Amino acid sequence: MPPISALRLLALAFCGALTSCHTALRVETTRDETELSAREKRHMAALLDEVASGWDGMQHGKSTARRAAEDRYENALAKFLREWDSHQCPRYWQSGTEFTSRQQSFQIELTNETSPKREVLPKQLDQLLLASRKRSRGEDTLSERPGLGVPVVGHIYRTDTTRKEQPFLPPNGGNLTLTAVLEMADDDADPATPRRCRLHLHDALNVETVKVQSDERLLAANFTAAKDLALSKKSLGLFSLLGLFYPERTLGDSHLYCMDGYDPKRIPVVFVHGLMSDPHIWLNAVNAISSDPELRAKYQPWYFLYPTGLSVPQTSARLRNSLQQARDYFDPDHNDPGMSQMVLVGHSMGGLLSRMQAIDPKDKLWDAMFRKPPEQLDVSEPVRARIVSALKFKPQPEVKRLLFITTPQRGSNLAGKNIVRRLASFIRLPVDTLLMSQQLLKGNTDALSPQIRDWGFFAFLSIGTLSNEHPFYDGLNAVPIPVPYHSIIGQFGRKPLLESSDGAVPYWSAHLEGAKSEKIVPCWHGCVERPEVVQEVVRVLREHLQESGRIAR
Known part of the structure; x- marks a missing residue:
């Protein structure tokens, strides 16, 4: 059977099954009152x-x-x-x-x-x-x-x-x-x-x-x-494939979530999963925080759940909105000591979303993807506002440290392979994203980056923006990261480090100059649950306590 036929059957089978059972993720019914006999x-x-x-x-x-x-x-x-x-x-x-x-x-x-x-x-x-x-x-x-x-x-x-x-x-x-x-x-x-x-x-x-x-x-x-119940793969694992292929059906659950009751003194650690994944991968890291008396007293674990079929700029805007909503809801006066020292931990695509919360791109992202300013685009006002909010924004002031795990900081050549692009053809964009893409491609060909113009709809999918050929990275890597950041990079196989890869992201893409630390782990791309990765997460969180002056309870 040709590879694409296998991919088609796999995608349709999984998405059909997940669509039928997805409602179990969303709402439960409270048990009725019953008198004891x-x-x-x-x-x-x-x-x-x-x-x-x-x-x-x-x-x-x-x-x-x-x-x-x-x-x-x-x-x-x-x-x-x-x-x-x-x-x-x-x-x-x-x-x-x-x-x-x-x-x-x-x-x-x-x-x-x-x-x-x-x-x-x-x-x-x-x-x-x-x-x-x-x-x-x-x-x-x-x-x-x-x-x-x-x-x-x-x-x-x-x-x-x-x-x-x-x-x-x-x-x-x-x-x-x-x-x-x-x-x-x-x-x-x-x-x-x-x-x-x-x-x-x-x-x-x-x-x-x-x-x-x-x-x-x-x-x-x-x-x-x-935490076993909160991050159950049985419930959250339904989200991964459905969120990739049918993102519109999961947008209602795309949000930031607190795993414990909010504590104004504890620092939020926001875990952000990657492509075709879900928050259950963070169980070991969250358990490591909960089992350590000092970390337990100083941190509160949160996670961001999102459909991974949408582009990095679009999804990072959703995370930005969720962080702002959380700040306004829990800390309207912006006085809580914990909230002001937030740490973001992102795996793969989640690392890019996290990075987008800390930077101030000014015009760098826009200029990398467009040849005309926003006011000259031939689009509706809602579409213009949506594109501007995704590419021109201010950093989230509460984000004080980033930890990247096998993150494609310059994209991945795997995302551009024909078989991956064919898989991306099964992604069903939400109606508003589809209309936005149609407006941009129909009347603005002279305003688009040549790469985006040539790729068409692929440029607006998550897999498209993960390709190292996407112009998004020209803008992203021209913007400094103003907070301390750390990298965990996988080295899968026996190639020298500079030529190595984790199977999906090469070292040259995951490596960032200026990182406070760079931990190389002998693991493939999906290494989040490995002990050496969890240990490094714990170490970085301890370092954050030391440098923020929060060691003493």
């Missing part, structure tokens, strides 16, 4: 008997006996929480709910008001999931902290309501790193009086210790489970 309450009360036995045993006896009691307490509490969640959505849990076993009665009180960055209320959650002790990928590291309590993930569905209330909530919902502790009052031995209990859902990213009786105890935590 008497039978369910009795079963849960029996579990509370075990919780109480373990709690009381933790307060007395030898250390070995106290440890055994703590295990009994946590195992029973985990079962109790799983049962309650399975029968009733946490949003509908009621303070004062009583559970009566054959031995005694219990009254569960819920915290009424959340302390900033310390506790989350059940009414804020749609599900309470026990944190898994296993990774979704066996070779990766599970980050845990031993201590008291049951690590859980507080899940928030993305519904029409939550999308309005929390515009930066990820498309597959929010996943909070929590630890449950059921604090039990002393038993007064009066069978007519329910034993009072208070359920705490501690924010494990911000709470390290809890007070039990008169003792200060380390709080248990699982820092990986929430």
Whole structure:
């Protein structure tokens, strides 16, 4: 079978399948309120008997006996929480709910008001999931902290309501790193009086210790489970091919997303994926941040999700708009110390999008692609405004450092090969992009760069702007990068460094003079999840803390 026939079948098969299931990515339906039955309450009360036995045993006896009691307490509490969640959505849990076993009665009180960055209320959650002790990928590291309590993930569905209330909530919902502790009052031995209990859902990213009786105890935590769910390939992986071949169908989800609740003191690290990819590739890097106490205290991971079929200038404009929206939403006065020290980490095409946030191109990008000024183009005003915003812009002031991973800073000769150009022919441009391209190509041939004029629609696709022959790079590389930047470059094979490539991007393209550091890794282009790459990301983030004066917590 000729290569193009195979590509056609592959593209159509994947895109057809993804189109049919894409709605699962976008909106979930909140579970209805369900009352607990008497039978369910009795079963849960029996579990509370075990919780109480373990709690009381933790307060007395030898250390070995106290440890055994703590295990009994946590195992029973985990079962109790799983049962309650399975029968009733946490949003509908009621303070004062009583559970009566054959031995005694219990009254569960819920915290009424959340302390900033310390506790989350059940009414804020749609599900309470026990944190898994296993990774979704066996070779990766599970980050845990031993201590008291049951690590859980507080899940928030993305519904029409939550999308309005929390515009930066990820498309597959929010996943909070929590630890449950059921604090039990002393038993007064009066069978007519329910034993009072208070359920705490501690924010494990911000709470390290809890007070039990008169003792200060380390709080248990699982820092990986929430990130496993947040960056699940099962949900986000649907985006990669659909975003390349049918970008219009994914534009509604093209946005910047926060993986944890916003913290004005923590520095956002924005991860930007590359061509035909999605944010699940950042799981190991995000887990490395969450598992390091210093980085966890200083950084908050965000990611940018975008359809990769559109050109670099168009998509960089979307990222710019998202960053501006986030700044105006979270930090309208522009006073938050964390927001003002943002770091962007981009892989491949994502590195180009990140670079475009820090530079001030003036007329350099425009002059590289057009032979006439904007006002002389024969296009509609909306099209003119769109082109100008993509090529003439100011740098984002909050972006203070860039990290490029296998980024084609001068394009790639792979993008210009015939087989790749044929693959690009399957990309279905959004209507507005198609109309913009038609207007430019129809009445402005004398205003276009000769390369763009000759390429036609290919010049306005992502794959086109990744070609080293695209005039975009003449303008891009004439503009200085005004913030510190670092490069991670893949060397795949045994060729000398200057002649090497990662299989997609040659060294001569990925290398940038003036980089604060350049890390060569013996990996192919898709190396983001490799340990040596993750270690370098961590190192650069530590360097950023040192140079920004944010070392001390």
